[in-house]
Amino acid sequence: MSTTYLVQSLYVFVLAGFVGFLVITRVPALLHTPLMSATNAISAISLVGSIVAAGSHQSRTATLLGFVAVTSATINVVGGFLITDRMLKMFHRGPKGQAEKPGRKG
Amino acid sequence: MSRDLLIQASYLASSVLFILGLRSLTHPDSARRGMHLAALGMLVAVVSTLLHREIVDYRWILAGLALGSLVGYPMGMWVPMTAMPQRIAISHMFGALAATLVGVAEFVSLGNGAGVGHAQMAALGFEVLFGSLTITGSLMAFLKLQELVPGAPFTFRGQNLVSLGLFAAGLALFGCLVAHPSQPAVFHLMLAVGLAFGVSLVLPIGGADMPVVISLLNSYAGLASAATGFAIGNNVLIIAGALDGASGFILSVVMSKAMNRSFRNVLFGAFGAPQAATGRVAEGLAVRAITPEDAAIQLAYARKVIVVPGYGMAVSQAQHQLRELAALIEKHGGEVVYAIHPVAGRMPGHMNVLLAEADVPYDRLKEMEEVNPEFANADAVLVIGANDVVNPAAKHDPASPIYGMPILEAELAKSVLVMKRSMNPGFAGIENELFYMPQTSMLFGDAKESLQKIITEVKQA
Numbered sequence: 001m002s003t004t005y006l007v008q009s010l011y012v013f014v015l016a017g018f019v020g021f022l023v024i025t026r027v028p029a030l031l032h033t034p035l036m037s038a039t040n041a042i043s044a045i046s047l048v049g050s051i052v053a054a055g056s057h058q059s060r061t062a063t064l065l066g067f068v069a070v071t072s073a074t075i076n077v078v079g080g081f082l083i084t085d086r087m088l089k090m091f092h093r094g095p096k097g098q099a100e101k102p103g104r105k106g
Numbered sequence: 107m108s109r110d111l112l113i114q115a116s117y118l119a120s121s122v123l124f125i126l127g128l129r130s131l132t133h134p135d136s137a138r139r140g141m142h143l144a145a146l147g148m149l150v151a152v153v154s155t156l157l158h159r160e161i162v163d164y165r166w167i168l169a170g171l172a173l174g175s176l177v178g179y180p181m182g183m184w185v186p187m188t189a190m191p192q193r194i195a196i197s198h199m200f201g202a203l204a205a206t207l208v209g210v211a212e213f214v215s216l217g218n219g220a221g222v223g224h225a226q227m228a229a230l231g232f233e234v235l236f237g238s239l240t241i242t243g244s245l246m247a248f249l250k251l252q253e254l255v256p257g258a259p260f261t262f263r264g265q266n267l268v269s270l271g272l273f274a275a276g277l278a279l280f281g282c283l284v285a286h287p288s289q290p291a292v293f294h295l296m297l298a299v300g301l302a303f304g305v306s307l308v309l310p311i312g313g314a315d316m317p318v319v320i321s322l323l324n325s326y327a328g329l330a331s332a333a334t335g336f337a338i339g340n341n342v343l344i345i346a347g348a349l350d351g352a353s354g355f356i357l358s359v360v361m362s363k364a365m366n367r368s369f370r371n372v373l374f375g376a377f378g379a380p381q382a383a384t385g386r387v388a389e390g391l392a393v394r395a396i397t398p399e400d401a402a403i404q405l406a407y408a409r410k411v412i413v414v415p416g417y418g419m420a421v422s423q424a425q426h427q428l429r430e431l432a433a434l435i436e437k438h439g440g441e442v443v444y445a446i447h448p449v450a451g452r453m454p455g456h457m458n459v460l461l462a463e464a465d466v467p468y469d470r471l472k473e474m475e476e477v478n479p480e481f482a483n484a485d486a487v488l489v490i491g492a493n494d495v496v497n498p499a500a501k502h503d504p505a506s507p508i509y510g511m512p513i514l515e516a517e518l519a520k521s522v523l524v525m526k527r528s529m530n531p532g533f534a535g536i537e538n539e540l541f542y543m544p545q546t547s548m549l550f551g552d553a554k555e556s557l558q559k560i561i562t563e564v565k566q567a
Contacts, residue, residue: 006225009336009344016345019125020352026132029360029448029473032455033190035131035353036324038141040197042124043331043350045148048117048155049208049338054170055161058215065211067166073204074174075181076197077152081145082182083193087459088141090187091134094467 034087041080047073109157116154117342123147124346128353134468151342187463188420191452192251195320198327199244205330206237210297212337219288226337227287231280231296233333238300239276239307240326246308247319251452257313265310272303314417314494316452317361322369325354357454364448364474366500366511393529396547398556401523402563404547408485411435412477413444414514415457418491418527418553425464427557428490432466434564440485443470445477445514447495478515487519489540490553491526497538522546525553 027035050073054066123143130140161167185193209230216222222230249255279296283289311319332347334340362369405411413432419425432442444466450457458471472480481487489496496516499506516522517540524541526548540546549556 002223003225005339006229006336009339009341012341012344013332013336013348016121016348017352020128020349021356023125023129023132024349024353024356027128028132028134029446029455030458030468030471031131031134031137032357032360033194033453033459034137034141034455035128036194036320036357036454037190037197038128038131038144039324039328039350039353040194040201042127042144042148042346043328044201044204045120045124045151045343045346046201046204046208046331046334047148048151049334049340049343050170050204051152051155051167052158052160052338053208053211053215054166055158055163056215057162058211062211062215063163063166065207065214067170069204069207069211070167070170071174071177072200072207074171075178076200076204077148078175078178079181080178080197081141081148082179083185084141085138086183087187087190087462088134088138090459090462090465091137091468092462092465093135094469 030091031088034084037080037084037087041077041084044073044076044080047077109159113154113157116150117340120147120151121342121345123150124349128349187459188423189252190459191316191320191456192248194453195244195247195251195323198320198323199241199248201327202237202240202244202330205327205334206234206241206297208334209233209237209337213290213293217288218290219283219293222287224284224287228284229333229336231283233330233337234293234297235276235280235300236326236333237330238297239304240323240330242301242304243308243319244304244323244327246305247316247323250308250311250313251316259312260309265306269303269306272299272306275299276303313452314449315365317449317454317456318358318365318367318369320453321354321358321361323354325351325358328352328354361449361454364512366508393541393548394546396523396549398549398559399563400547401549401556402560404486404521404523405431405435405488405560406564407438408435408440410480410484410486411440411442412481412484412487412516412519413442414450414487414489414492414496414516415444415446415461416450416490416492416495417452417456418493418525420451420456420460421491422553424490424553424557425460425466427554427561429461429464429466431557431561431564434561443472443477443480445474445481445516446471447474447492447514450492450495474512474514481515481518484519485521487516487522489516489522489524489526490557493526493538496540498540499538516540517543520545523549525549525551525556527552 050066050069054070124147127140127144130136213219213230250257276299279292283292328347328350332344335343435442446457494508496514498517500508500511500513522545
């Protein structure tokens with residue numbers, strides 16, 4: 001891994017963090033639990049790294065570690081998206097449909 | 107070449123879908139559709155990764171995917187909403203475990219560090235250090251929330267010294283590895299130190315501080331994922347990890363502010379330890395205890411009722427009875443809204459999810475700033491299993507440990523009805539003067555049973 005690569009990665013990291021900050025400060029407190037389970041499911045993207053580790057046959061140890069990593073990441077992907085959807089399904093507006101918006105304060 | 111290009115393009119698409127998915131969470135009506143996009147992004151990334159040219163054997167991958175789905179499905183579909191805090195805590199553990207193991211596998215594959223450059227070692231070290239402390243930290247949080255270990259803070263003399271010592275040792279080993287990556291023993295020692303630090307970090311933290319801790323662990327799990335991305339050269343990991351890290355960080359800041367505490371104070375303060383002689387203790391004052399019948403009379407024809415739910419509501423699972431009572435009050439022409447303090451419960455947004463589960467429309471759930479001006483106009487405030495978030499001492503008593511914490515101003519209402527299991531003081535171990543005010547009446551007992559009795563009475567009224 002070269003220094004150029006490290007710098008490039010830092011660019012991606014900082015800019016993504018910035019986007020995350022802007023987007024997430026606008027999520028209302030109402031949805032903070034689904035937000036947490038959603039980001040948890042999304043960060044289980046480490047599954048793609050686990051898959052390569054489990055399948056590339058570097059060594060017996062690496063394959064085994066990769067297998068455990070694939071399992072844990074898959075638990076978070078499957079469980080995380082399902083439970084987020086289950087929660088979001090429950091949030092609904094009142095019958096009168098008042099015009100007021102839910103709080104937008106972070 | 108074209109295969110790599112396809113994989114990279116699909117990762118880019120996934121990153122965009124993730125950001126769109128999170129953006130949809132700014133409004134409850136668009137949230138579900140947005141999260142479907144994010145799930146699609148995940149599917150695209152995983153399927154295209156299976157085309158990776160380094161993969162020569164699919165057996166272990168498929169086994170892991172199958173086993174993970176088998177465990178993940180019940181964790182997604184069957185876990186009750188009341189168990190959400192511990193469910194989230196354990197999922198932080200799985201996330202950190204995956205990130206850490208990928209880091210260890212990478213280290214082992216590259217000749218036990220022999221083929222690792224300084225920059226890559228920095229990424230790997232960061233990943234393993236943060237990942238390992240998140241694994242055990244989240245596990246401890248899970249055990250506490252599930253009450254498999256006592257939820258009360260566990261402290262001993264020199265606790266902070268041990269924690270700081272472990273932290274310093276972890277950093278020293280990290281520095282040592284970056285200077286000379288080819289030291290498997292040091293690498294494993296750092297892993298062990300990280301695991302120990304996670305335990306010592308969460309052990310002294312009490313139940314009511316869990317919202318901050320869970321948010322912080324969320325952030326750490328995200329940062330560990332991002333570091334994995336640095337170490338194995340994968341941008342979608344960096345992006346998703348950064349999003350998760352930012353989210354957890356923002357939530358911890360929101361939670362800390364809502365408790366008027368700093369991170370340092372939460373992590374090293376062991377707040378729940380006995381606080382002798384704090385605040386004005388209501389010596390000689392008596393509370394006014396009432397029966398469910400009296401409470402029913404108070405509530406049946408109230409025009410405006412504000413409900414303040416707390417962890418006690420979650421414990422007795424009283425949200426469905428609460429909703430039923432609210433429906434009755436509304437039938438009599440009254441209005442019911444719910445005042446949600448940011449740190450009510452054991453995780454951010456805990457109360458909102460429980461009430462949504464009980465079919466309370468989300469436009470009735472009000473945030474603190476929005477609802478505080480309304481208390482003065484309320485005929486009745488119904489406090490269910492909440493304590494510190496309605497303690498007026500936070501506003502005027504500098505001697506109180508919760509002084510400065512923003513509270514729900516229930517004391518301004520015409521009448522306050524507090525449902526509580528017993529007169530035990532709340533988590534902070536301090537008396538709540540709201541309970542002794544002339545407009546306050548106390549209804550002791552299990553919240554669910556009490557509400558059921560009130561419902562029966564109101565129906566007859």
